[in-house]
Amino acid sequence: MAITSANQLELLQTAEAVAREKMIDPSLVVEAMEESLARAAKSRYGAEMDIRVAIDRRTGRATFTRVRTVVEDEELENYQAELTVEQAKQYLTDPVIGDTFVEEIPPVELGRIAAQSAKQVILQKVREAERDKQYEEFKDRAGTIINAQVKREEYGNVIVDVGAGEAVLRRNEKIGRESYRPNDRIRCYIKDVRREQRGPQIFLSRTAPEFMAELFKMEVPEIYEGIIEIKAVARDPGSRAKIAVISYDNSIDPVGACVGMRGSRVQAVVNELQGEKIDIIPWNEDVPTFLVNALQPAEVTKVVLDEEAERIEVVVPEEQLSLAIGRRGQNVRLASQLTGLDIDIMTEEEESKRRQAEFEERTKLFMDTLDLDEFFAQLLVSEGFTNLEEVAYVEQDELLVIDGVDESTAAELQARARDYLDEQNRVALEKARELGVEDSLVNFEGLSPQMVLALAEDGVKTLEDFATCADWELAGGWTTVDGERVKDDGVLEKFDVSLEEAQDMVMTARVLLGWVDPDDLNPEVEEEDAEASEEEAEA
Structure with a gap:
């Protein structure tokens, strides 16, 4: 097949037809044709030649050219595509390094093999253009909800038609034991879009906490408008979830707005999530207060926060323990995810026993090291002293507030504490040197x-x-x-x-x-x- 005037326009018509069918830019198809024709020409004239093809976008005429570049004498390697300055002088006026000499060459006769090769190049370029278009379309949609149609199910993974291609809802991203049939409508969260060798991969999710947040944004106008903000979400997909919200308008109750009239707004989200129970919690900057809210419906008696360890101890009445923990630890686990803290729950009785054990341990410490009777040691502990360093180096006035302690007694207490610490330090130093x-x-x-x-x-x-x-x-x-x-x-x-x-x-x-x-x-x-x-x- 020769590129003659009879079929020159067919190139453009073919390019436009393919572009319309694949919904891509016609110029991309023409560029693929140019590359395929250049490859065919190289197989005819020589693979080392730099042959380029340009197709006129109006007439469809294909122009074949051979390009040779001017290089330094010692850098001349490819005699078919490069020239020295001396060689270029017969073609160019005052040639310099980097100049190019372009000459038109006769069009090639495309045989069966060359035509098949050209077809493969065009198809490959079209596929790449399709993939790029799909990736560009979906990369900015990551983090949003998409409505799509189920195509098929493979090994528990649902393959979804998203218009320009396919997306996958993995089995671990489905709620519970959801199952779908072909042509079912499905609503998912676009979790990730990746550019891979086999084309863009779009991963969907229905279990991601962000999916619930986006559903609330669709149902609650105040969230969409920014009046109410979702601060945190924790989910046990298909079973229960907690969502923390805050209002930036004092006249609007964030919890009430999310629940809606007679629960209409939250019920719409619950129905989409297969009946997942949702606790809507007011967010608070004060972590202990927020945690008390997060553990609802359980009542909390006391909260002790360790910010450095990012742990928090919660004390609840005996009858509230099972409610605070929840079935299989669900309530406390969701509260932990919501606050980002490790939570230890104990009853009032357990906390009392622990405090008593600490009291007895410190009492024994003061009795053994300061040679005190039990009553006097208990007085020190009751006043908040926890170790010998505090007794030894505290201001004497803080010891004088203890009943029965005068200046001489306080001085004696501090002297004993310092002597004991000095001896301990001497022994520790000897061991360290050893x-x-x-x-x-x-x-x-x-x-x-x-x-x-x-x-x-x-x-x-x-x-x-x-x-x-x-x-x-x-x-x-x-x-x-x-x-x-x-x-x-x-x-x-x-x-x-x-x-x-x-x-x-x-x-x-x-x-x-x-x-x-x-x-x-x-x-x-x-x-x-x-x-x-x-x-x-x-x-």
Whole structure:
């Protein structure tokens, strides 16, 4: 098949037909044709030649050209596509490196194999254009809800027709044991859109918390308008969910707006989620208050928050325990997801027993170390003293408020506490030195002898060793593994060293060793000083 005037217009007509059918830009099809014809020409004239084809968008005439580029003499490798400056002088006037010499060559005769190859190139280009169009269409729709039609089900995964292509609703993204038949209408959340080798992959979900949030946005105009905001969502798909909302208009109740007249709004969401029960909770900046709301319908007696560990202890009456925990732990699990905290629930009786055990433990500590009788030790604990350091170094006035304690008694108490601590420190220092601890670590400011011993037992024996430690290795922390928070024990955690304190000590050690320039630690301060100097100079 030769490219003659008889079939030149057919190229454009074919391109337009394919473009209409695939709903892509006709110029993309023409470019694919140009590439396929150029490939066919290379098979006829030589693969090393740089042959290009241009199809006139009005007449359909295909022009075949051979392009040769001017290069340095020593860089000449491809004699079919490159020229030296001397060689180019017979074709060009004053040629320079980078110039190109273009000459038209006769059109090729497309044989059966070349025509088939050209067809494959065109089909491939059209498929790539379709994939790009589909990806561009859906990449910005991730995070929204789509209404689609079920095509088929494969191994529990539902294949959905989304118009320009297909999307997949995986079996673990379906609610409960949902099943669909071909041509069923389905509403899903576009969870992810990825560009892959086999084309764009669109992943849908009906179990994502965001799906519920988007459904409420569709049902509640105040959410769509931004008057009410959804702050957090936690779901046990198909069973129960909790959603926290806040209103930025004092005249609008966020919970009432989401429930709707006679529950019409929330019921529409419940029906879409296969009867999933939804608790709508008012969001509060105060974490304990928010948690009390999140544990509804259970009543909470007391809340103790540990912000550093991101844990919270909740005390409930005995009769409320099962309600707070929920069936198979569902209520407390959803409340934990909603607040982002680990929740420990205990009854009033359990909390009382724990407090009693702590009271007895501290009483025994003061009796053994300060040589006190039980009554006097209990007085110290009742006044809030928890350890020997507090007794030894507290202002004496705080001891004088205890019944029966005068100045001499207070002085004696503090002397005993300090003597005991000094002896403990001496013993700890001896043990640490026996383990090989160097003076550089012993004399480091901020580390007590007890801390030095703990570090030595963990293999940290020099200032260099200490400087290589991470803050969480010293103070402890929490790591999320497979969705669960796991405790990392710190070497100095029992001494109540915070992450910030650990970080400061490690950075101080690195500065002392010359590993870190102290000026690099406070760039903002440097900038402020520089600005102040400039202002003074201008003044």
